Structures are given as structure tokens and as C-alpha cells.
Amino acid sequence: MQTDSSFTFVLFGGTGDLSMRKILPALFEAHRAGGMLADSGKIVAVARHVADRAAYIDWVNEHVKPHVSKNGVDETAWASFLDRIEFVKIDLGNPEDFVLLRDALSGRPGIRVFYLATGPSLFVPICHALASVGLNENSRIVLEKPLGYDLKSSNAINDAVGEIFAEEQIYRIDHYLGKEPVQNLLALRFGNVLFEPLWRREWVESIQITIAEELGVEARGDFYDNTGALRDMVQNHLLQLLSIVAMEPPHSMDSDSVRDEKLRVLRALKPIDPRDIGKVAVRGQYHAGVIRGNAVPAYATEPGVKPDSTTETFVALKVEIENWRWAGVPFFLRTGKRLADRVAEIVVNFRAVPHSALGASALRGGANRLVIRLQPNETIRLYCLAKQPGEGMNLASVHLDLAFDRFFREGQMEAYQRLLLDVINGRLALFVRRDEQEAAWRWVEPILNEWAAANKPPKPYAAGTWGPAAASAMLAQHGTCWLEEEN
Numbered sequence: 001m002q003t004d005s006s007f008t009f010v011l012f013g014g015t016g017d018l019s020m021r022k023i024l025p026a027l028f029e030a031h032r033a034g035g036m037l038a039d040s041g042k043i044v045a046v047a048r049h050v051a052d053r054a055a056y057i058d059w060v061n062e063h064v065k066p067h068v069s070k071n072g073v074d075e076t077a078w079a080s081f082l083d084r085i086e087f088v089k090i091d092l093g094n095p096e097d098f099v100l101l102r103d104a105l106s107g108r109p110g111i112r113v114f115y116l117a118t119g120p121s122l123f124v125p126i127c128h129a130l131a132s133v134g135l136n137e138n139s140r141i142v143l144e145k146p147l148g149y150d151l152k153s154s155n156a157i158n159d160a161v162g163e164i165f166a167e168e169q170i171y172r173i174d175h176y177l178g179k180e181p182v183q184n185l186l187a188l189r190f191g192n193v194l195f196e197p198l199w200r201r202e203w204v205e206s207i208q209i210t211i212a213e214e215l216g217v218e219a220r221g222d223f224y225d226n227t228g229a230l231r232d233m234v235q236n237h238l239l240q241l242l243s244i245v246a247m248e249p250p251h252s253m254d255s256d257s258v259r260d261e262k263l264r265v266l267r268a269l270k271p272i273d274p275r276d277i278g279k280v281a282v283r284g285q286y287h288a289g290v291i292r293g294n295a296v297p298a299y300a301t302e303p304g305v306k307p308d309s310t311t312e313t314f315v316a317l318k319v320e321i322e323n324w325r326w327a328g329v330p331f332f333l334r335t336g337k338r339l340a341d342r343v344a345e346i347v348v349n350f351r352a353v354p355h356s357a358l359g360a361s362a363l364r365g366g367a368n369r370l371v372i373r374l375q376p377n378e379t380i381r382l383y384c385l386a387k388q389p390g391e392g393m394n395l396a397s398v399h400l401d402l403a404f405d406r407f408f409r410e411g412q413m414e415a416y417q418r419l420l421l422d423v424i425n426g427r428l429a430l431f432v433r434r435d436e437q438e439a440a441w442r443w444v445e446p447i448l449n450e451w452a453a454a455n456k457p458p459k460p461y462a463a464g465t466w467g468p469a470a471a472s473a474m475l476a477q478h479g480t481c482w483l484e485e486e487n
């Protein structure tokens with residue numbers, strides 16, 4: 001990917017956790033790879049508590065360098081990366097300081113990217129301050145999640161930002177959309193003839209989408225306790241994955257074709273009837289337990305978390321899509337912290353053959369299944385039935401494996417690197433459009449409201465397990481179980 005488009009990448013929250021762990025390392029990788037960033041492209045970090053550029057570079061050396069290139073840092077590339085970095089000291093609470101930024105950016109070639117790696121309460125004030133010094137022209141703005149707390153607050157941010165920036169200038173990040181395996185899901189569905197004819201209610205019995213984490217809330221207890229798993233993971237990452245799995249083939253990969261199709265899925269989600277909530281939604285919270293041999297504390301004792309917190313750290317949902325392709329097919333979504341394993345995967349369970357010429361007993365081996373694993377390792381596994389050797393006709397499940405790291409040894413790109421390059425190059429397809437975000441909030445909100453009204457504590461689960469038993473019971477009602485429960 002060669003580029004000569006110049007840019008200035010302005011990083012608000014330049015000393016924040018996200019800048020340290022994700023954004024600056026991703027920009028470094030793009031720089032190190034060569035040919036991805038224009039030589040003239042600059043990074044302008046904005047922060048309040050740093051004296052000047054020299055102090056900022058010290059901070060980058062101390063805090064960012066440990067997060068780049070797991071296999072050691074290329075010192076020459078690192079030194080030339082630091083040459084790209086400039087610094088402007090701004091107090092975001094003081095709009096007059098933005099004159100300093102305007103002066104620092106004046107006369108520079110190419111597009112300006114403003115990355116708001118700050119809390120959402122600063123999004124609107126920053127946009128106003130940028131507009132007050134005319135910096136909203138010839139620019140793009142990147143908004144990190146969480147964008148709001150509910151539909152109303154998300155609309156308030158979108159309205160205010162939308163008065164200053166046109167929708168084509170706004171890049172709402174959902175980093176799951178930048179993950180290589182999620183891209184591969186599009187390739188699998190729309191680059192092959194094998195799967196698409198079967199990708200529908202006639203042949204699919206159920207679909208599971210899991211994003212399980214071993215990590216707890218780390219240093220974000222305070223934020224997380226006011227957020228919970230439904231807002232943190234379901235409203236965005238899980239519903240985005242669901243819409244990619246379920247969408248109709250887009251006319252092309254241009255940004256609005258893809259986003260239009262995802263939006264149709266989000267709008268077709270069957271609204272959850274409050275009377276059914278106990279049957280279709282499970283919320284849990286982890287208690288103390290053991291993960292990989294290490295004792296881990298209960299959520300309620302994590303720093304920043306209220307001891308009597310009723311915030312959910314686990315959610316499982318049964319979702320239905322009201323359209324011809326998917327009517328009646330349950331989609332089971334699940335996410336949680338401190339679960340037994342770190343895994344993100346999509347499981348497509350196909351129906352059994354309509355008639356078994358081989359006899360009923362032959363089919364005890366199960367049915368076809370496609371397991372698309374997104375992380376930790378990217379694989380696609382297709383389960384088929386084959387005859388067991390020997391006398392008689394008994395079938396057993398065998399699988400075909402596609403391990404991508406064996407085919408493609410190089411060239412994997414981290415999600416943030418891909419997404420930042422897309423912003424710099426003006427590609428919107430992997431960013432969430434406002435109407436998608438609204439549709440997701442609209443669907444999620446009744447669940448939040450119902451949980452708040454019921455005021456019941458979440459179901460407990462021990463850290464290091466797969467969540468509350470109720471999540472398994474929910475699938476059992478449909479005659480199925482989560483993938484890890486099969487064996």
C-alpha cells in the first residue's frame with residue numbers, strides 16, 4: 001500500500017492509556033513497514049501535563065516503546081518515527097489555547113486528522129474549540145467508544161459533533177471492525193460460492209457469537225462499573241459482528257454499501273419483549289475464582305468498583321432477526337470478563353440432513369458446523385461427518401482446518417494500524433455510521449431499562465468458568481449448547 005497523501009495526525013489525549021498502548025504503537029508499525037505513511041506526514045500530540053516536545057519524547061520513549069514490536073524495536077525506525085512527532089501544550093478546558101494548535105498546523109499540506117482519545121465528555125468541547133479557530137475544514141475527526149451512555153446521550157454527542165463536521169468527516173471507531181479475521185469473514189462469505197447458498201434459515205439451525213475474556217476490569221474499574229458488559233461489548237462489538245455475519249451481500253465494498261447492509265440487519269433485530277427478558281437475556285457478575293492456576297478476586301472488590309455493585313460483567317442473549325433469510329434462527333451472543341479462556345468465535349450450526357439414507361443411528365455424529373475463530377489464533381474449521389472405519393455405517397465428526405498463519409506467514413496488521421491508515425486515506429467502510437449506532441442503541445436500550453427497573457443483582461459466576469449456568473440453560477431450551485460444552 002504505497003501512499004503519498006500527506007497528513008497531520010493530531011492526537012488529543014496524547015499521554016493517555018489508549019495513545020500509549022494502541023495508537024502510537026500502531027502509527028509506529030505503519031511507519032516501520034515503510035510506504036504506508038507519507039514521508040511528510042506528522043503526528044502532533046496534544047496534552048496538558050507535559051512541558052514541551054522534549055518532555056513528550058521522553059514520555060514516548062518510556063511508555064510507548066515497551067508496547068511496540070514484540071520482537072524488539074528497530075532502533076533506526078524508532079528514531080525516524082520520533083522525528084515525526086511534534087507537541088502542542090493545550091489545556092482542553094481552555095478554548096483560547098486552540099489558537100496555539102491552529103498556528104502549529106497552519107500551512108501544512110494534506111489532510112488533518114483529529115483523534116479524540118479522550119473521555120466522551122470532552123468530544124463536544126473539543127469540536128467547538130476546533131471550529132472556533134477554523135480547524136474543522138479539510139479535516140477528519142475520530143471518535144473513540146464509548147460514544148454516549150444510551151441513545152439520548154449518544155444522539156446529543158452526534159448532534160453536536162454533526163453541527164461542526166459532516167458525516168463523511170466523522171470516523172467512529174469500533175476496533176473489532178479492523179481485526180484481520182473480521183475482514184476475512186467478509187472474504188469467506190463474499191469471495192467463495194460454497195457458503196452463501198447455505199447461509200440462511202433453510203440450512204442454518206443456530207449461530208453463536210462469543211467474545212470471552214480472561215482479563216478482568218484492570219485499571220478501569222470506575223469506568224466499567226458505570227458501563228457494564230452490555231454497553232461495553234454488546235452495543236458495539238457483538239452487534240457489529242452479528243451484522244457482518246447476517247448481512248446480505250453488499251453491492252460493493254464501498255463504505256456506504258457495506259454500512260447500508262449492516263444497518264438493515266440492525267433494524268431487523270427483533271425487539272426484546274420485556275416480559276421475555278428472563279428467557280432471552282442473562283446477566284452475570286464474577287466472583288472470586290481461579291484462572292490458569294492463579295487466584296483472582298471478585299469483581300466487587302476490584303479497585304474503583306462499588307462493593308455492592310450490580311453491574312454485569314457477563315451477558316448472554318438470544319437474538320432473532322426478522323427477515324426472510326433469518327426468521328426463526330436463534331443467534332446466541334455472549335461476552336464476559338474473567339471467563340475460562342480468551343476466545344472470540346462464531347459458530348454456525350447447520351441443520352441435520354433432511355433424510356438419512358444411512359439410517360438414524362449413522363447420524364449420531366452430529367451435523368455440519370463451521371467455526372470461525374477470530375482470536376487468539378485465526379482459524380476456520382469445517383466439521384463434516386465421515387464414516388468410521390470398519391464394519392457397519394457409523395459416522396463420526398471430522399474437520400477440515402484452515403489455519404491462516406500457516407498460509408500467510410507475514411503481513412498481519414493490527415486492528416488499530418489498519419483503522420488509522422483508513423482514516424488517513426479517507427476510507428470509511430470500517431467505521432460505524434451514525435444510523436448504525438442509533439439502531440444498535442435502540443435495540444439495546446429496552447434491555448438496559450428492564451434490568452434497571454427489575455433492580456435484581458446479576459447472577460454470580462466464579463472467575464475462570466464460562467459464566468452463570470443460566471446461559472447454558474437458555475441454549476438447552478433450544479436443544480443446543482455452547483461449543484465448549486459439547487465434549
Ligand code: BG6
Pocket residue numbers: 213232
Ligand atoms: C474494548 C472494551 O472495547 O474491547 C474492553 O472496552 C475489552 O473492555 C476490549 O477488554 C476487548 O478487545 P480485544 O481486542 O482485546 O478483544
